[in-house]
Amino acid sequence: MNPVNNPEVPAGITDSDVEIFAVDGGLKFTQNGMVHSIDLLPRPILRGLLREMYQNRPAIRALRTIHKSISEMFYHYVICNYGGFDFEPDSAENGRIRNREIWDCGCRGTCKFYGKICNNIISPREYQVLGEISTGHPDKWISDRLGIAYNTLAVHKRNIARKLNLHSKAEMTRFILSR
Numbered sequence: 001m002n003p004v005n006n007p008e009v010p011a012g013i014t015d016s017d018v019e020i021f022a023v024d025g026g027l028k029f030t031q032n033g034m035v036h037s038i039d040l041l042p043r044p045i046l047r048g049l050l051r052e053m054y055q056n057r058p059a060i061r062a063l064r065t066i067h068k069s070i071s072e073m074f075y076h077y078v079i080c081n082y083g084g085f086d087f088e089p090d091s092a093e094n095g096r097i098r099n100r101e102i103w104d105c106g107c108r109g110t111c112k113f114y115g116k117i118c119n120n121i122i123s124p125r126e127y128q129v130l131g132e133i134s135t136g137h138p139d140k141w142i143s144d145r146l147g148i149a150y151n152t153l154a155v156h157k158r159n160i161a162r163k164l165n166l167h168s169k170a171e172m173t174r175f176i177l178s179r
Contacts, residue, residue: 011089018045018091022083022105027075031093038078044095052097053077062116080105080118102127102164121163129156133169134176 011019012030020029020038027038041049053074054060063073082090084103091097102122107114115121122130132142143153157172166172 010085010087015089016093017089018042018093019085019088020078020082020090021085022079023085027078027083029090038075042093042095044093045091045097048091048095048097049078049082050074059117062113066113077117080113122160126156126160126163129153130160130172130176133157134173136173 010030011017013019013033016032018029018031018041020027020041028035029038029041030036031042053063056077059077060073063076067073067076081100083105084101086101086103088101089098090101100118104127105111105118111118114124128146129142132145135142137145139153139157140150143150146153148156160172161167164172164175166175
């Protein structure tokens with residue numbers, strides 16, 4: 001864990017936790033204040049991610065339709081589930097894998113494997129609603145901006161609260177800003 005417990009310092013910058021992120025078409029990770037290529041991922045973390053991938057049967061089925069090698073499948077799986085650079089570590093030094101991320105990979109809503117490979121438990125529209133909530137504007141303004149009825153916005157907020165266990169606008173804002 002971050003020794004100074006500063007939520008504004010990403011994982012792996014001041015500690016031995018690992019934060020994986022996609023950048024320039026590749027995967028990197030931070031650990032102990034350094035940025036490394038994904039090829040140098042510590043073995044316990046690599047094993048933990050592979051185990052998680054193989055236990056996710058829908059993801060494996062989808063990945064096998066587009067990739068021939070395990071390394072390609074692994075790379076794709078990690079980008080989809082851990083590619084966002086945020087302040088929560090993806091893994092501890094001991095290899096314990098944390099929760100998969102919900103991040104906008106750029107393919108949200110257009111990827112034919114949406115929700116199969118990735119950890120997108122909220123819909124693209126709910127993700128959009130979360131983004132608007134984080135602006136701090138009132139619900140009426142948000143519903144007008146999104147072109148949806150006020151009651152529809154309320155339904156989206158209830159769904160987000162249920163799916164992500166976030167029950168206030170402040171919690172939703174903190175969640176989206178940490179991504």
